[in-house]
Structure formats: structure tokens, C-alpha cells
Amino acid sequence: MSKFITSRRGFIKSGAAGAAILAAPAYLRSTAARASGVVNVWTYANFIPDDFKAEFEKETGIEVRVRLVDDQGKQFNLLAAEAPEPSADIVTVAGHRFLQFIDSDLLAPLDTDRLNNWGNINPVYSESDWATINGNKWGAPILSGAEVLAYNTEIVSEDEVKSWDVMFDPKYEGQTAYIIQDMMSVVMLYLGYDGNMVAYKDDPEKAAQIVKEARDFLIEHKPMVRKFYDSGAEVQQMFINQDIVLAHAWSGPISKLIMDGFPVDMTIPKEGSYGFVYTLNVTNNGPNPDNAYALLDALLARPEVGAQMTKASGFISTFKGVDQHLTELEQKAASFTEEELQGLQFFRSEANDLKYSLVDPAVEEIKAA
Known part of the structure; x- marks a missing residue:
């Protein structure tokens, strides 16, 4: 597949x-x-x-x-x-x-x-x-592409990456990385909410509460993070240098590392992710x-x-x-198993104005915390 x-x-x-x-x-x-x-x-x-x-x-x-x-x-x-x-x-x-x-x-x-x-x-x-x-x-x-959980296969086991939990495990403190804005959608999904926010399009108060919950969660777990990165090349280099062993990433850069023979793999955890x-x-x-x-x-x-x-x-x-x-x-x-694909849904745009009016300030608050 x-x-x-x-x-x-x-x-x-x-x-x-x-x-x-x-x-x-x-x-x-x-x-x-x-x-x-x-x-x-x-x-x-x-x-x-x-x-x-x-x-x-x-x-x-x-x-x-x-x-x-x-x-x-x-x-x-x-x-x-x-x-x-x-x-x-x-x-x-x-x-x-x-x-x-x-x-x-x-x-x-x-x-x-x-x-x-x-x-x-x-x-x-x-x-x-x-x-x-x-x-x-x-x-x-x-x-x-998809937003995936990427991991160093020599250090992190396949069983550990079945859930996004591993990104917040103290065992890997200071060895994770992600783009904050992208991670916000996944965290909302991880917490049981619609990361597209389409479900809350007509309930801005609910949307604001969900974004605040995701923001506070990432602030609480900020010590886990080695770096908030900006580009695919950056996360690739961090894996190559062994600065990190886990990352939320776009699938493209990770797939390229796999093709080049680095001990890295990727998955879509059980809570799901976005394509x-x-x-x-x-x-x-x-x-x-x-x-x-x-x-x-x-x-x-x-x-x-x-x-x-x-x-x-x-x-x-x-x-x-x-x-x-x-x-x-x-x-x-460049392939996922059928089981992994079951958790993959596409990003949608219907609530983008609401979503990013809340997410963008939250991102800056996470950086400043």
C-alpha cells in the first residue's frame, strides 16, 4: 500500500x-x-x-x-x-x-x-x-505526504511508537523535536479532539478551550523538546547527528533518510495523524x-x-x-501499512480562519513559556 x-x-x-x-x-x-x-x-x-x-x-x-x-x-x-x-x-x-x-x-x-x-x-x-x-x-x-512519528530504530523500539505517548515520555527528555504549529493539530487529535476544528466551526468558545488545552499540554511538556525546528532539512540533520531520537515530522524528509540508509523509520500512531x-x-x-x-x-x-x-x-x-x-x-x-493508514485523515480547510486565529497566538505563547 x-x-x-x-x-x-x-x-x-x-x-x-x-x-x-x-x-x-x-x-x-x-x-x-x-x-x-x-x-x-x-x-x-x-x-x-x-x-x-x-x-x-x-x-x-x-x-x-x-x-x-x-x-x-x-x-x-x-x-x-x-x-x-x-x-x-x-x-x-x-x-x-x-x-x-x-x-x-x-x-x-x-x-x-x-x-x-x-x-x-x-x-x-x-x-x-x-x-x-x-x-x-x-x-x-x-x-x-503525512505528518508522522519518526524515530531512531537503534534506540527507540517499534512497540514504543505505537502511541504519541512516547513523545512525552521522560525517558527521552531533550531528545525530541517538532514544528509547533504542526504539532498543535496532532496534540488536539491525541487529546481526543478534531485537529481540523471543523467540528467547532460554529462554537468558537469550544474551539478556544481546545486550543488552550493543547497549548497548556505542550507548555507542560516543553522540557522534553530538544528543538522546535522549521524545515525538513533541519530535522534530517538532527537525526543524522543523533541530537534527537524522536520527532513529529513531515513524511518526506524521513522517507528520504530511509532511502539513504539511515537507521530511521516512521509510523502513524494509534491516535492518528493528518495527510x-x-x-x-x-x-x-x-x-x-x-x-x-x-x-x-x-x-x-x-x-x-x-x-x-x-x-x-x-x-x-x-x-x-x-x-x-x-x-x-x-x-x-514511501508506504504505510493498512493499519497505519486507518488512522490517517486529510487536513481540511473549512475552519482554517478560526483555527489559525487561535493556534498562531498559542504557538507564540509556547515559544515564550
């Missing part, structure tokens, strides 16, 4: 170039972004494979300019700051964050008729309920929409490209036929 599943390495040079463009005055930025034969992509490291990028540029003459992003909120703020004339043609949005970008008119509806290879996406992703909003598609699903899908999205009023569609269609053309994306990022490709291009180890590194 395929697992859902970042390392943030790579494209540093391209990312720096993108940053320079964004720092320029608007009229200069617009001129640079709208150069013919260019497509500007904001995405995570390793989501656009180097070999594919080079081949696409050679065959089409279109230069792919990649700016590295590592956070959905930061990407939203950058795009909103540039509206209504963004420098980006394509951005990378997680499906459960669609509404925030759509409601702010930052994305254009995706015209799937312009994508000859749309049918190469597994319909589990392309035709799922979260993928259609207001009657439109808003992105091409490319990679899927997500990354999509590539055409920006509203982007400078080079034709080039954006050309890049998307080329990316979807072959399962080999999806396999390259999985190998580089650790996340599972949404393309049909990818397994045929992965080794047994690569497939194993």
Missing part, C-alpha cells in the same frame, strides 16, 4: 535569484518576471527535478526560474504583497490551504483542458472532494501563463518524472505508474 509523503536542500542559487527579483522595485520586478521564454516557480526544494528542468529548458527554450519556499504562510504573504501583479507564474499550495489563496484572489482557476496529460494523475487525488472548490480545480496534485497533498497552482494574473501551462503539462507527461520527485523529496508521487520506476526500498520508504 502506498504511503503518502521534504527536504529543503537544493535550488539555493535559483532561490537567491528569485529573492533578488522580489526585492527589486515593482516595475523592475514586473519586467524581469514577464521576460519571454521564462516561467517563475515558487516551490519546495526537489519538487522540480534537476534532470527534468534541464530537459524542459532544452526542448522548449523556456527558462525555469525556481524560488525556494519552505512555509505556506510565508508564501501566502509574499504573493499577497505582490498582488495584483505577482512575479510568480506557479506556486505550490497544500490542498487544505486553497481557500486562503482563493479568497484573496491569488490563484487562477486551473484550466485542465490546457493540460493534455491531466489524466496521468491518479483520480484519488485529482478528483477528490478537496480538489474542487466553487466548481473549479485550483491546482495539479503532484506529491502527497496533505501538494499542488502546483497557476497564479492570478501571473506574467507568463502560457509558459506555466507548458511546464505543468510537461511535468505530468511521464511517470518517470514523478518517480524522480519521490526519490528527491521523499514524498509520494500522485502520478499513475510511478511504482514501476522505484526500487523496492524506495517503495517501502
Whole structure:
């Protein structure tokens, strides 16, 4: 059974170039972004494979300019700051964050008729309920992931990671790590609540009480934590250096460590966790929409490209036929058991405004405690 599943390495040079463009005055930025034969992509490291990028540029003459992003909120703020004339043609949005970008008119509806290879996406992703909003598609699903419990297999036993309890076991004090905002959803689930907060959409007082309970729980167990980290590359390095033996993490970076032979594994504990899908999205009023569609269609053309994306990022490709291009180890590194998948649910966006209005201040309070 395929697992859902970042390392943030790579494209540093391209990312720096993108940053320079964004720092320029608007009229200069617009001129640079709208150069013919260019497509500007904001995405995570390793989501656009180097070999594919080079081949696409050679065959089409279109230069792919990649700016590295590592956070959905930061990407939203950058795009909103540039509206209504963004420098980006394509951005990378997680499906459960669609509404925030759509409601702010930052994305254009995706015209799937312009994508000859749309049918190469597994319909589990392309035709799922979260993928259609207001009657439109808003992105091409490319990679899927999950929030997992990762552990050093030489120190932590398989039995210990059957529950999120292990993250709060004094035995491992100072040897755990997580991204606080992500961990808040899992802790709410661990405490028996809806971490999506959809169940409390019409009861803000209940929602506030739940977030306060999760906040207080994490403050109480703050001594357990070696570090609140920010990126996939950071948690990978902490495992490699043996600074930590346990982490709440995105599955992609951990899957990549498994592929590289490190004594690390991951699981979805009995209390459950959350899955997500990354999509590539055409920006509203982007400078080079034709080039954006050309890049998307080329990316979807072959399962080999999806396999390259999985190998580089650790996340599972949404393309049909990818397994045929992965080794047994690569497939194993990106798969969960049926039992684990029973506890996996997708992030949902219906209550995001309420949720993050409560969670974001709670995160800062945890940091300050």
C-alpha cells in the first residue's frame, strides 16, 4: 500500500535569484518576471527535478526560474504583497490551504483542458472532494505526504511508537523535536479532539478551550523538546547527528533518510495523524501563463518524472505508474501499512480562519513559556 509523503536542500542559487527579483522595485520586478521564454516557480526544494528542468529548458527554450519556499504562510504573504501583479507564474499550495489563496484572489482557476496529460494523475487525488472548490480545480496534485512519528530504530523500539505517548515520555527528555504549529493539530487529535476544528466551526468558545488545552499540554511538556525546528532539512540533520531520537515530522524528509540508509523509520500512531497533498497552482494574473501551462503539462507527461520527485523529496508521487520506476526500498520508504493508514485523515480547510486565529497566538505563547 502506498504511503503518502521534504527536504529543503537544493535550488539555493535559483532561490537567491528569485529573492533578488522580489526585492527589486515593482516595475523592475514586473519586467524581469514577464521576460519571454521564462516561467517563475515558487516551490519546495526537489519538487522540480534537476534532470527534468534541464530537459524542459532544452526542448522548449523556456527558462525555469525556481524560488525556494519552505512555509505556506510565508508564501501566502509574499504573493499577497505582490498582488495584483505577482512575479510568480506557479506556486505550490497544500490542498487544505486553497481557500486562503482563493479568497484573496491569488490563484487562477486551473484550466485542465490546457493540460493534455491531466489524466496521468491518479483520480484519488485529482478528483477528490478537496480538489474542487466553487466548481473549479485550483491546482495539479503532484506529491502527497503525512505528518508522522519518526524515530531512531537503534534506540527507540517499534512497540514504543505505537502511541504519541512516547513523545512525552521522560525517558527521552531533550531528545525530541517538532514544528509547533504542526504539532498543535496532532496534540488536539491525541487529546481526543478534531485537529481540523471543523467540528467547532460554529462554537468558537469550544474551539478556544481546545486550543488552550493543547497549548497548556505542550507548555507542560516543553522540557522534553530538544528543538522546535522549521524545515525538513533541519530535522534530517538532527537525526543524522543523533541530537534527537524522536520527532513529529513531515513524511518526506524521513522517507528520504530511509532511502539513504539511515537507521530511521516512521509510523502513524494509534491516535492518528493528518495527510496533505501538494499542488502546483497557476497564479492570478501571473506574467507568463502560457509558459506555466507548458511546464505543468510537461511535468505530468511521464511517470518517470514523478518517480524522480519521490526519490528527491521523499514524498509520494500522485502520478499513475510511478511504482514501476522505484526500487523496492524506495517503495517501502514511501508506504504505510493498512493499519497505519486507518488512522490517517486529510487536513481540511473549512475552519482554517478560526483555527489559525487561535493556534498562531498559542504557538507564540509556547515559544515564550
